[in-house]
Amino acid sequence: MKRALFVVLIMLFVFSAFGKEIVFWTAPNPLQESFWKELVKQWNEENPDIQINWSTIPAAGSSEEAILTSIASGRSPDICTNIFSGFAAQLIEADQLVPLETLPGYWELIEQREMKQIVEGWKFNGHYFVFPIYSNPMLMWWRGDLLQELGYDSPPRTYSEIYEISEKYSVPNEKFGMQVILGRNWWDRWFDFINYYYAASGGNSYLDLERARATFNNEHGKSITEFFYKMFRNNWTAVDLGNYPLYNGVVLGGIRGPWEINWAKEQFPDVFDDIVISPPPVPDYYPDEDPVYTFADTKGLVILKSCKYKEEAWEFLKWVYSNEENDLRWVTMTNLPPARGDLSTNEMFTDYMAENDFFAQYASFVPYAVPPALTTKTVDIQDAMTDHLIEPLMYDRAGPEEALNDIVRRIRTILF
Amino acid sequence: MGLKSLRRIEATKGWSISVVYFIYTAIFWGYPFVWLFILALSKWNFLTPRKFIWFNNFVKMFQDELFWRVVLNTFNFMLYYIPMVLGLSLLFAVALTKIKFFKTFFVLAFLVANVSSGVAYSIIFERLFAINGPLNKFIYTLTGKTIPWFSEPQLAILSIAMMVTWKFIGYYGLILFSGLNSIPKSLYEAAELDGATGWKKFWKITLPLLNPSIVMVLVLAISLVFGIFTEPYLITGGGPMKRTFTFQMMVYTTAFQKLDPGYASTLAIVAALMSFGCVILTRKLIEKEVEYA
Numbered sequence: 001m002k003r004a005l006f007v008v009l010i011m012l013f014v015f016s017a018f019g020k021e022i023v024f025w026t027a028p029n030p031l032q033e034s035f036w037k038e039l040v041k042q043w044n045e046e047n048p049d050i051q052i053n054w055s056t057i058p059a060a061g062s063s064e065e066a067i068l069t070s071i072a073s074g075r076s077p078d079i080c081t082n083i084f085s086g087f088a089a090q091l092i093e094a095d096q097l098v099p100l101e102t103l104p105g106y107w108e109l110i111e112q113r114e115m116k117q118i119v120e121g122w123k124f125n126g127h128y129f130v131f132p133i134y135s136n137p138m139l140m141w142w143r144g145d146l147l148q149e150l151g152y153d154s155p156p157r158t159y160s161e162i163y164e165i166s167e168k169y170s171v172p173n174e175k176f177g178m179q180v181i182l183g184r185n186w187w188d189r190w191f192d193f194i195n196y197y198y199a200a201s202g203g204n205s206y207l208d209l210e211r212a213r214a215t216f217n218n219e220h221g222k223s224i225t226e227f228f229y230k231m232f233r234n235n236w237t238a239v240d241l242g243n244y245p246l247y248n249g250v251v252l253g254g255i256r257g258p259w260e261i262n263w264a265k266e267q268f269p270d271v272f273d274d275i276v277i278s279p280p281p282v283p284d285y286y287p288d289e290d291p292v293y294t295f296a297d298t299k300g301l302v303i304l305k306s307c308k309y310k311e312e313a314w315e316f317l318k319w320v321y322s323n324e325e326n327d328l329r330w331v332t333m334t335n336l337p338p339a340r341g342d343l344s345t346n347e348m349f350t351d352y353m354a355e356n357d358f359f360a361q362y363a364s365f366v367p368y369a370v371p372p373a374l375t376t377k378t379v380d381i382q383d384a385m386t387d388h389l390i391e392p393l394m395y396d397r398a399g400p401e402e403a404l405n406d407i408v409r410r411i412r413t414i415l416f
Numbered sequence: 417m418g419l420k421s422l423r424r425i426e427a428t429k430g431w432s433i434s435v436v437y438f439i440y441t442a443i444f445w446g447y448p449f450v451w452l453f454i455l456a457l458s459k460w461n462f463l464t465p466r467k468f469i470w471f472n473n474f475v476k477m478f479q480d481e482l483f484w485r486v487v488l489n490t491f492n493f494m495l496y497y498i499p500m501v502l503g504l505s506l507l508f509a510v511a512l513t514k515i516k517f518f519k520t521f522f523v524l525a526f527l528v529a530n531v532s533s534g535v536a537y538s539i540i541f542e543r544l545f546a547i548n549g550p551l552n553k554f555i556y557t558l559t560g561k562t563i564p565w566f567s568e569p570q571l572a573i574l575s576i577a578m579m580v581t582w583k584f585i586g587y588y589g590l591i592l593f594s595g596l597n598s599i600p601k602s603l604y605e606a607a608e609l610d611g612a613t614g615w616k617k618f619w620k621i622t623l624p625l626l627n628p629s630i631v632m633v634l635v636l637a638i639s640l641v642f643g644i645f646t647e648p649y650l651i652t653g654g655g656p657m658k659r660t661f662t663f664q665m666m667v668y669t670t671a672f673q674k675l676d677p678g679y680a681s682t683l684a685i686v687a688a689l690m691s692f693g694c695v696i697l698t699r700k701l702i703e704k705e706v707e708y709a
Contacts, residue, residue, distance in 0.1 A: 065672045068462045090675055094463030173547075173562055184655035186673070239656065240567035242548030250548060379673045391657050395569075 020050045020309045022316065027063065027082035027299070028056040031334045038329075039320060050312045057082060071096060071304075078307035079317065081133060083300050085122070085371055086378025088130045091302065093376055098303040099127035103314040109322055114341030121371040122300065130300035131317065132339035134330075137294045137365035138195050140281065141246060141260075142253040145274035155253065155278040159227045162281055166236035169252055177236040179245055179254030180228055181390055186382035190372055191255050193385055195295035196224045198370050199280040203293030207373040207381070212415035217408040223283035225400035228393045239394050247271045255280065257297055258362040262335055277361045296369030298339060324348040337363045377414050384410045455681035462675055473682035483683070485658050486666050487690075489573070492659075494641050494694075496577035501584055501637055502630070508589035513596055526586025534646035541579050542566070542651045566652050569659040576647050576660055580640070588633045595629025596622065627704045634702065635695050642691040663687040 026036045033056055040054040060066035063082045070076045076096075083091070091097050100106050106128070110119055115132070122130045142155040150169060156162045166177020182188040197206050200220035208215050216224075231237040237251070245251045247268040264272045279292035286292070303313050320326055327338045328348050335356075343349055343363040353360035375381065389407040392398035398406065456473055460466040477483050508526060515522060529537070544551050545565035552562040565575040599622065607617050623630075645664035648654060654661035663683065671680035 061668070061672060068672070068675070072462045090461070091463070094461065096463060184653040238547070238567075240547040240564055242546040242552075243543055245548075248548065376675075379669070383669075386655070387658055391655065395657065397657075 020312050022052050022313050023077040024052050024054045025057045025077040025080045035333045076304050076306050078313050079303050081301040083302050085374050089374045089376045092124050092129050096305055097129040101128045118339050124374050130302055132298050132300040134336040135339040135366050135369050136257045136297040137369035138191050138255050138257055140253050140278045141256045142276045144276040146252055155276050158284045160284050170236050172235050176238055176251050179251045180231050180237040186379050189382040189385045190295055195280050198293045198295050199282050203370045205373055214408045214411040221404055225404050229400045232394055261358045291368050293368045296371045298371045337366050341367055380414045381411055452681050455678050456685055458678045460678050473679050477682055493573055496574050498637055501581045504585050505588035505592055508585050509592035509596055512593045529583045530587045538647050538650040569657045572652050572660050579647055591633055592629050595626045599625045627706050631703045634698050638694045639691055642687050
């Protein structure tokens with residue numbers, strides 16, 4: 001007994017004197033927690049000299065709040081996941097992040113995972129500070145059964161087709177063609193206006209950060225605002241659609257992320273079988289043969305500059321992300337598409353895709369899913385979109401052109 | 417033992433008892449309080465070094481249209497909430513004086529709302545008031561119409577005022593109930609002998625003698641209006657048209673989403689000053705000296 005205690009003490013001494021510890025925070029999500037728990041355990045067993053001290057991001061109002069507090073108090077993690085674009089931009093501007101391309105083997109890993117196109121969306125001042133870990137394309141869910149009752153075998157693709165089915169289906173104050181707007185929170189603009197803009201413009205950015213202006217005051221922006229306006233004025237959509245409008249048949253369709261798959265399967269098993277997935281709607285002029293781009297609800301991980309062992313931290317990340325089996329385990333456990341360009345073609349995922357048709361459809365859009373603009377003013381801009389673009393159109397306080405001009409002017413002021 | 421050493425022992429005892437409180441107050445009240453004023457005069461984003469900018473945050477605030485929207489929202493909310501909560505709490509208190517049986521049960525039933533989790537009941541109300549929720553379904557069967565509780569700007573304020581009223585009826589009602597109990601019965605008996613009716617007794621005796629309790633409820637309710645956060649944050653997100661955007665929501669989003677704790681501190685100071693101002697004004701206008709004899 002005494003001898004065992006002695007050995008433990010010696011090991012503790014050796015580890016504290018020569019071992020390296022890396023503090024790693026991940027998203028406070030039970031499914032992701034299970035994934036990381038297993039992997040970290042495996043790494044720590046195989047690498048006694050580089051130990052990962054893993055925990056979830058501490059409880060706070062939001063992950064960003066917890067991370068900020070930790071940085072301000074000098075107790076920041078070395079690696080942190082769950083970083084969205086706007087927050088990444090803030091951390092980059094404050095010079096808190098390590099440019100990952102300066103670490104050995106970065107481009108090899110990107111190439112291996114076919115992520116070249118994906119990381120371009122995360123480029124900031126010519127550097128790559130964020131390693132995207134999952135990318136959720138936002139797609140339309142339609143009630144196939146109700147569409148068939150109306151005489152349609154496939155979901156609508158263009159705005160005109162949506163007008164047509166909406167006119168047939170809508171009953172004032174009862175039923176509506178489509179859920180056009182997702183909510184009033186600033187992040188809802190990612191899923192509606194920005195998503196529609198990516199679809200209409202072939203994946204072009206809605207902001208020109210170098211010239212500090214919005215880019216959507218063009219034919220695409222005009223078609224989207226006219227679409228919103230027409231849908232609200234004709235009562236083909238509504239501000240308040242009540243609880244679970246898609247599953248209750250209040251609307252025929254709406255934008256959804258892949259995180260809703262498991263939930264819907266459990267809560268509305270009868271309706272779930274009738275759900276049909278399609279890309280976001282596009283203006284009538286959008287070419288039939290072109291792929292439709294969509295918004296990527298994507299989060300990444302970063303290495304903070306305060307990290308003492310940057311190369312070791314990167315070694316750990318390379319160990320995780322160079323093994324395709326870990327991606328498969330991630331998919332199986334979280335149902336979130338990992339950020340890699342070969343999801344639809346890599347044999348590792350074939351079986352899973354064959355068994356999970358919904359996931360396969362989401363995965364097929366990963367190459368066309370565009371992340372949001374990397375700006376520190378994300379919240380201000382998207383709040384302004386709610387107040388001066390979306391709500392005026394909803395409540396008929398402004399026409400499409402007036403609202404569009406107003407928001408473009410306001411974004412100019414915010415970015416300038 | 418001399419008088420001096422006795423005094424010293426007494427002083428040591430006193431200090432050793434109160435020092436815990438002083439240290440606690442210094443850490444959890446004094447330090448944040450001083451820091452609040454430093455922040456209000458600074459530009460900072462939690463990450464880069466803090467810059468001293470004097471009163472620029474205050475100037476920015478008075479030019480900020482969102483700040484004025486929030487001021488209007490606060491008074492708009494007060495306009496619905498104060499009469500509603502005061503009237504219903506008074507009704508509850510009067511009802512309690514009339515109840516002979518199960519009084520404790522009724523008191524506890526109303527107090528449950530006060531101790532309920534804000535997050536939990538906000539979600540319940542959101543479901544209840546939804547356009548296809550049970551309340552609207554009932555209204556629809558009666559009238560053929562639905563009420564957009566959270567999507568029409570003025571109705572959204574009223575709906576949140578109703579929720580907060582529900583939460584505080586039990587608490588304020590108990591304060592008023594204790595006020596009612598302290599009014600001597602002999603005053604009512606004397607009034608009855610003089611031929612006073614029920615209403616007359618209420619207006620001439622109950623209401624004037626209940627003044628201290630009413631003022632207390634008003635002070636609590638006014639302070640609460642400046643501190644509302646959970647309900648609008650969870651249900652309406654500050655909309656529609658920013659009509660339910662409150663001071664606390666603005667402070668929170670400015671500090672932690674827009675990373676501007678300096679401006680958020682300025683807003684917090686001004687909200688506190690406005691709240692104190694309203695409380696002082698209410699006391700000046702309503703508070704009266706009350707003697708039961």
